[in-house]
Amino acid sequence: MIEFSNVTKKYDEIEALRNFSLKISDGELLILLGPSGCGKSTALKLINALVKPTEGEVYIDGESVASKSPEELRRGIGYAIQNMGLFPHYSVENNISIVPKLLKWSKIDIEKRVDELMDLVGLQRNFKNKLPGELSGGEGQRVGVARALAADPKILLMDEPFGSLDPLNRIRLQNEFLKIQRHLKKTVIFVTHDVEEAVRLADRIVIMRLGELIVSGTPEQLMTNKSSEERNYISEFLGSEYSLKLLSRLNVEKYIRTLGVEKFDPETAVKLDSNLTQALSMMVSKGVDRINVCENDSEDIVGEIRIWDIISAYKGDKI
Amino acid sequence: MKKWILPASLIFLFFISVFFFQTIADVFLQFLPHKTIFIERTSLPELALQHIMLVVVSSLISIIIALGIAILTRIRETEKFQEFILSMATFGQTIPTVAVLALLVPFLGYGMKPILFALFLYGVLPILRNTIEGFRSIPPEVSEAARAMGMTPWQVIWNVEIPLALPAIVAGIRTSVILNISVATIGATVGVTGFGTLIVNGIRADDVLTLLKGAIPVCLLALAVDSIFAKLKILCYNLRHIE
Numbered sequence: 104m105i106e107f108s109n110v111t112k113k114y115d116e117i118e119a120l121r122n123f124s125l126k127i128s129d130g131e132l133l134i135l136l137g138p139s140g141c142g143k144s145t146a147l148k149l150i151n152a153l154v155k156p157t158e159g160e161v162y163i164d165g166e167s168v169a170s171k172s173p174e175e176l177r178r179g180i181g182y183a184i185q186n187m188g189l190f191p192h193y194s195v196e197n198n199i200s201i202v203p204k205l206l207k208w209s210k211i212d213i214e215k216r217v218d219e220l221m222d223l224v225g226l227q228r229n230f231k232n233k234l235p236g237e238l239s240g241g242e243g244q245r246v247g248v249a250r251a252l253a254a255d256p257k258i259l260l261m262d263e264p265f266g267s268l269d270p271l272n273r274i275r276l277q278n279e280f281l282k283i284q285r286h287l288k289k290t291v292i293f294v295t296h297d298v299e300e301a302v303r304l305a306d307r308i309v310i311m312r313l314g315e316l317i318v319s320g321t322p323e324q325l326m327t328n329k330s331s332e333e334r335n336y337i338s339e340f341l342g343s344e345y346s347l348k349l350l351s352r353l354n355v356e357k358y359i360r361t362l363g364v365e366k367f368d369p370e371t372a373v374k375l376d377s378n379l380t381q382a383l384s385m386m387v388s389k390g391v392d393r394i395n396v397c398e399n400d401s402e403d404i405v406g407e408i409r410i411w412d413i414i415s416a417y418k419g420d421k422i
Numbered sequence: 423m424k425k426w427i428l429p430a431s432l433i434f435l436f437f438i439s440v441f442f443f444q445t446i447a448d449v450f451l452q453f454l455p456h457k458t459i460f461i462e463r464t465s466l467p468e469l470a471l472q473h474i475m476l477v478v479v480s481s482l483i484s485i486i487i488a489l490g491i492a493i494l495t496r497i498r499e500t501e502k503f504q505e506f507i508l509s510m511a512t513f514g515q516t517i518p519t520v521a522v523l524a525l526l527v528p529f530l531g532y533g534m535k536p537i538l539f540a541l542f543l544y545g546v547l548p549i550l551r552n553t554i555e556g557f558r559s560i561p562p563e564v565s566e567a568a569r570a571m572g573m574t575p576w577q578v579i580w581n582v583e584i585p586l587a588l589p590a591i592v593a594g595i596r597t598s599v600i601l602n603i604s605v606a607t608i609g610a611t612v613g614v615t616g617f618g619t620l621i622v623n624g625i626r627a628d629d630v631l632t633l634l635k636g637a638i639p640v641c642l643l644a645l646a647v648d649s650i651f652a653k654l655k656i657l658c659y660n661l662r663h664i665e
Binding site: 151153173174175176177178179180182184185188189190191192201202205250260 | 570571
């Protein structure tokens with residue numbers, strides 16, 4: 104568990120972080136969300152001691168971060184950042200194996216680990232000897248994620264790791280990362296200013312402003328948050344179509360009706376692993392209120408979904 | 423290998439000019455109005471060796487001290503000191519060598535000491551400036567990522583920052599060495615032998631041949647060393663990390 108206890112960070116007279124307290128449980132994917140300059144990157148860097156608190160302390164599993172040697176601490180925490188973080192003079196292989204080398208793993212272990220990681224993040228083996236300058240944006244970010252995961256750290260810090268990618272690649276990498284995360288169950292702290300990215304990935308979202316924690320909760324809780332004094336700021340920041348974005352977290356599979364299924368135009372059918380946003384989008388584009396759902400890998404119809412099921416999707420959930 | 427033709431031929435010409443200057447001069451002298459040639463106590467190859475040794479020693483001192491200071495300021499993150507060095511480096515280049523030497527002689531006397539010190543002063547500034555600028559040109563995210571991986575400050579410098587700043591560092595060493603090759607000729611005025619001895623004697627005796635005997639090899643030496651560094655610079659850019 105990671106715990107921020109009343110942390111304040113001042114740069115000269117400017118407070119980047121003010122009286123910040125937060126607990127992050129093991130295996131949680133926490134998103135720090137906020138406009139630029141809200142202190143989210145500062146909060147992230149406090150965890151691996153790249154930034155030292157002016158007041159307060161950060162604890163990992165009950166031990167104060169300040170009490171450990173920063174190098175030892177950082178070797179146990181994965182760190183992935185936007186584009187430029189790869190070492191331009193290191194090959195992909197050497198970039199990935201930095202931390203294992205610092206930890207003095209054997210050569211065979213490192214080689215095995217690099218192969219494993221490249222498979223995990225979907226990089227072909229023949230990329231090993233390329234330099235970062237020869238990679239596309241998406242490939243570079245995959246290397247960045249592989250490098251962060253290299254020594255199998257319990258904690259993963261990610262500072263807008265997909266920020267520089269085009270929308271298509273970004274969504275692809277987000278989905279792949281989610282798959283990896285479901286499998287590895289790391290404690291992930293992920294910084295972004297992109298609401299859609301936050302909704303797609305988060306177990307829990309923390310919204311920040313001017314160095315302060317405004318609200319913390321699951322994406323669903325944020326939608327219905329009525330008690331907070333900062334309601335206006337929250338709804339303004341999340342945007343008026345936030346509830347539509349939330350639909351992307353729900354899978355069609357959970358909402359299909361299998362009884363009395365009629366057959367509609369096969370072109371309107373959505374696949375079983377689509378999310379509700381995609382289903383709704385299909386209905387809007389075809390001007391219908393019911394569509395078929397088919398198997399992922401064939402056109403066999405397994406049920407149907409109605410617009411009312413989508414609209415009331417969150418009504419039934421106890422938030 | 424084709425790339426090395428220019429440096430190789432310049433080095434070859436340098437050796438020809440050092441070892442066969444007299445032979446070639448004799449051929450031309452037949453067609454020119456004759457003039458007494460200054461008799462040297464030291465042969466041209468010996469003078470060349472002394473000149474080169476002077477440059478090598480002073481350059482090594484400059485390189486070691488410049489890199490040392492640059493690395494220390496990098497680790498200590500002393501922005502103001504870096505600014506000071508950068509302005510000093512620009513300012514230092516504007517002082518004439520002869521003036522520096524004249525100022526040093528009363529303190530250090532004649533001989534090796536003042537010229538080594540002057541060469542060091544001139545040599546250290548370009549390396550220092552380029553190394554600091556080279557470090558500054560590294561994207562801060564790269565250095566931060568290196569620290570975040572758990573590298574110690576020395577590992578960050580050695581594994582990441584020096585390799586990335588290497589083209590700039592080598593460019594600084596290039597300027598410094600070339601400068602020292604020419605400045606070393608002034609050594610003759612404080613009694614240190616080298617190509618400068620021939621140039622100074624040539625001027626004093628109004629003997630063009632002796633003057634050329636010093637001037638031509640020193641020019642060829644500077645050109646040859648410069649072309650070697652030009653190739654080194656390309657090598658640095660292509661540098662891959664080898665472990």
